[in-house]
Amino acid sequence: MSELTHAGYRPGAGAWNALSARTAEYTARSAVILLLLLVWTPAGSATAQQAVTTNTCVSCHADLDDEDMSLPVAEWQRSAHRPADIACQDCHGGNPASMVEDEAHDVERDFVGLPDPYVVHELCGECHQVQMENYVPSPHGLEGDFWPNCVDCHENHEVVFPRASLISIPDNCEDCHEQEIMDDFIALTDRGLEPVNEFRRAAEEIRSAGVPVDLILAQASLARDAYIQQASHVFVLDKMTAVVDSLEQVYPRIQKEVNTARTEVDTRRRFGWMFIGLFLVLAGVIWLYRRALPED
Amino acid sequence: MIRRLSNALYHWLDDRVEISIVIDFCHRQLTKPVPRHLNWLFSFGTVTLAFFLSQAVSGVFLMIYYEASADTAYESVRYIMEQVRFGWLMRQVHSYGANFMIAFLLLHSVRVFFYGGYKKPRELTWLFGFALLCVTLAFGFTGYLLPWDQLSYWGTTVGTEIAAATPVIGEYLLILMRGGEIISDVTLTRFFMAHVVLLPWVFIGLVAVHLVLIRYKGISPLEGTDVPEKTPEELKKAGGKPFYPQHVMKEAIVVLLVLASMIFMIIYYPLPLHEKADPFNTPVGVRPEWYFLSSYQALKYLPKTIGIIGSGLVVLAICLLPFWDRTPARRPSRRPVATSLGIMFIVLNIVLALLGKISETEMTIMGTRYHFDIYGWPHAIATVEEPAAEPDTGDGGTE
Numbered sequence: 210m211s212e213l214t215h216a217g218y219r220p221g222a223g224a225w226n227a228l229s230a231r232t233a234e235y236t237a238r239s240a241v242i243l244l245l246l247l248v249w250t251p252a253g254s255a256t257a258q259q260a261v262t263t264n265t266c267v268s269c270h271a272d273l274d275d276e277d278m279s280l281p282v283a284e285w286q287r288s289a290h291r292p293a294d295i296a297c298q299d300c301h302g303g304n305p306a307s308m309v310e311d312e313a314h315d316v317e318r319d320f321v322g323l324p325d326p327y328v329v330h331e332l333c334g335e336c337h338q339v340q341m342e343n344y345v346p347s348p349h350g351l352e353g354d355f356w357p358n359c360v361d362c363h364e365n366h367e368v369v370f371p372r373a374s375l376i377s378i379p380d381n382c383e384d385c386h387e388q389e390i391m392d393d394f395i396a397l398t399d400r401g402l403e404p405v406n407e408f409r410r411a412a413e414e415i416r417s418a419g420v421p422v423d424l425i426l427a428q429a430s431l432a433r434d435a436y437i438q439q440a441s442h443v444f445v446l447d448k449m450t451a452v453v454d455s456l457e458q459v460y461p462r463i464q465k466e467v468n469t470a471r472t473e474v475d476t477r478r479r480f481g482w483m484f485i486g487l488f489l490v491l492a493g494v495i496w497l498y499r500r501a502l503p504e505d
Numbered sequence: 506m507i508r509r510l511s512n513a514l515y516h517w518l519d520d521r522v523e524i525s526i527v528i529d530f531c532h533r534q535l536t537k538p539v540p541r542h543l544n545w546l547f548s549f550g551t552v553t554l555a556f557f558l559s560q561a562v563s564g565v566f567l568m569i570y571y572e573a574s575a576d577t578a579y580e581s582v583r584y585i586m587e588q589v590r591f592g593w594l595m596r597q598v599h600s601y602g603a604n605f606m607i608a609f610l611l612l613h614s615v616r617v618f619f620y621g622g623y624k625k626p627r628e629l630t631w632l633f634g635f636a637l638l639c640v641t642l643a644f645g646f647t648g649y650l651l652p653w654d655q656l657s658y659w660g661t662t663v664g665t666e667i668a669a670a671t672p673v674i675g676e677y678l679l680i681l682m683r684g685g686e687i688i689s690d691v692t693l694t695r696f697f698m699a700h701v702v703l704l705p706w707v708f709i710g711l712v713a714v715h716l717v718l719i720r721y722k723g724i725s726p727l728e729g730t731d732v733p734e735k736t737p738e739e740l741k742k743a744g745g746k747p748f749y750p751q752h753v754m755k756e757a758i759v760v761l762l763v764l765a766s767m768i769f770m771i772i773y774y775p776l777p778l779h780e781k782a783d784p785f786n787t788p789v790g791v792r793p794e795w796y797f798l799s800s801y802q803a804l805k806y807l808p809k810t811i812g813i814i815g816s817g818l819v820v821l822a823i824c825l826l827p828f829w830d831r832t833p834a835r836r837p838s839r840r841p842v843a844t845s846l847g848i849m850f851i852v853l854n855i856v857l858a859l860l861g862k863i864s865e866t867e868m869t870i871m872g873t874r875y876h877f878d879i880y881g882w883p884h885a886i887a888t889v890e891e892p893a894a895e896p897d898t899g900d901g902g903t904e
């Protein structure tokens with residue numbers, strides 16, 4: 210029970226106390242914002258730039274003159290890793306809480322300036338396990354002497370969500386591969402994953418119209434997981450083709466679910482409009498009838 | 506034939522319980538004319554009433570499947586929305602209806618305020634109306650918890666916390682509402698009881714008196730309280746129309762139009778059911794329903810006790826309005842002070858509600874991303890073009 214009390218009730222009480230403690234300051238502030246709102250000016254430059262993180266790697270490196278040393282911060286801030294709370298120390302080691310350079314770069318704490326290209330996949334693989342397991346035995350892994358490795362395609366600091374267009378980064382693939390093979394590869398990826406994206410988009414749209422889509426989303430996730438586990442980072446066209454072919458057996462079934470849900474949305478709207486029409490006609494009839502009533 | 510039968514029944518009943526007294530009274534009240542100046546604004550009361558009836562009907566259908574227990578409430582609402590035939594419609598009609606009802610109730614009170622409808626001899630009508638306002642807000646507050654989703658759970662948590670800040674009896678009030686330290690199964694049961702048993706009956710009683718008073722005294726004239734009010738005959742001569750059927754028809758038209766717009770909202774912007782309530786996981790940006798937002802926000806800026814006492818006094822002042830505003834004028838243009846104070850009060854509430862709405866959210870304004878703290882105060886967080894691109898193919902993450 211006492212645990213429940215803490216989770217459920219105390220946080221709110223704490224918030225209340227914080228509220229009353231800072232009242233004076235905020236009364237003034239609120240007066241200002243009321244004014245701002247009234248004239249509809251976006252309040253801006255004057256407000257304090259809020260610290261986004263207390264990570265000392267970020268705070269120091271951001272101000273370094275040497276671009277090679279400061280640019281990674283800006284790149285990382287645009288990356289998909291930042292919202293996921295994956296920061297410098299997760300790959301470079303060191304102590305992200307120290308303001309002292311030697312302590313921050315402490316090799317005892319596994320600090321490494323440039324991670325060994327041969328272990329990059331292991332670093333990434335700590336989270337992206339499935340991808341690593343497919344990559345290691347692939348032509349790019351052991352066979353290819355770990356070339357290219359994760360960051361060669363996905364970037365090191367500005368890691369973004371993957372997309373088919375990454376595959377065709379000019380310097381990446383064309384050294385070894387014909388453009389034709391690349392095109393096949395991209396087409397295959399699209400064939401495998403584009404329908405899933407489509408289903409998800411449709412599901413979101415249908416959900417916002419009030420019709421349940423849990424089944425659609427669950428099936429889409431299953432298909433996506435199957436692709437990731439069996440086809441992504443495998444880098445063997447035949448293997449991928451087999452996976453995508455079998456997925457394509459499933460897609461029509463999901464599409465059918467999507468269509469059924471869409472029909473339901475349409476039906477609701479059609480009936481809705483029927484009733485709207487009915488009510489409007491009724492209102493009109495009453496209005497006419499009322500006008501025709503004798504004045505008395 | 507039918508006429509003969511009903512006549513016979515009438516006399517039979519009249520001999521025994523003198524229903525003629527009631528019937529004559531009703532007949533007189535129904536045909537009594539309403540003043541000429543009644544415009545569309547005067548139908549908001551009826552619209553509110555129509556929504557109450559609609560709530561009663563859709564509520565009965567929801568109750569067939571709803572289960573008021575913390576374990577199953579959420580699932581039962583989901584079941585209603587996804588499995589029960591027309592269940593989605595009933596839930597949408599009920600939850601949209603609640604919002605519409607409160608919106609029109611507020612509009613109605615505003616209309617009454619600006620037209621001085623609360624002045625002598627209609628103080629009682631106002632008092633009963635005020636009680637109806639409290640009961641309707643209580644309907645909204647108790648009903649909001651019933652789906653037992655994250656929003657409703659935490660909205661109710663902060664809502665009841667406000668009550669806890671009342672001096673002296675606060676802690677007691679909180680326990681009374683929650684039935685314990687936290688919102689739990691016990692809270693749900695008592696909210697459900699209030700929502701479907703207690704409040705409806707109180708409402709019916711209050712609204713009956715409200716309506717009888719209105720019919721009995723007639724709608725207030727535009728002239729001040731110092732001018733004697735017209736008798737029904739005088740009203741009729743001055744161009745007043747009979748309440749039934751002319752005025753009733755006019756109101757029916759408004760009700761139909763409002764219902765049509767509610768259907769539009771339901772089919773294009775249905776209200777969602779969020780994730781199931783999780784007492785161990787407070788979501789960010791918890792806030793009560795829109796009609797409590799302005800007071801909720803106002804309380805953030807004030808020290809706890811002062812805020813509660815202050816807003817209590819404001820509410821009391823509104824309740825007792827007819828007894829301290831005894832000026833005779835009714836026409837809005839003849840009472841500039843009251844009219845401008847009223848407008849200022851409304852604007853203040855809208856601004857506070859907007860602040861409440863943006864607080865604890867993020868928004869991009871002219872290329873800069875802002876975080877709005879709990880006071881609605883903006884902080885720039887970053888001047889980035891666009892954060893990381895959306896997931897496209899599914900190759901990232903291990904899930």
Ligand code: HEM
Nearest residue numbers: 547548550551553554622623630631634635637638724725
């Ligand atoms: C669920 C709640 C309510 C219902 C169903 C309701 C219904 C009505 C109806 C049908 C009228 C006739 C005139 C009109 O519609 O404008 C009326 C008049 C009136 N209402 Fe309400 N009302 C409600 C709440 C309130 C509230 C909250 C107040 C004020 C705090 C209020 C105060 C009055 C007064 C003073 C009149 C007489 C106005 C005049 O004679 O000019 N009512 N109400």
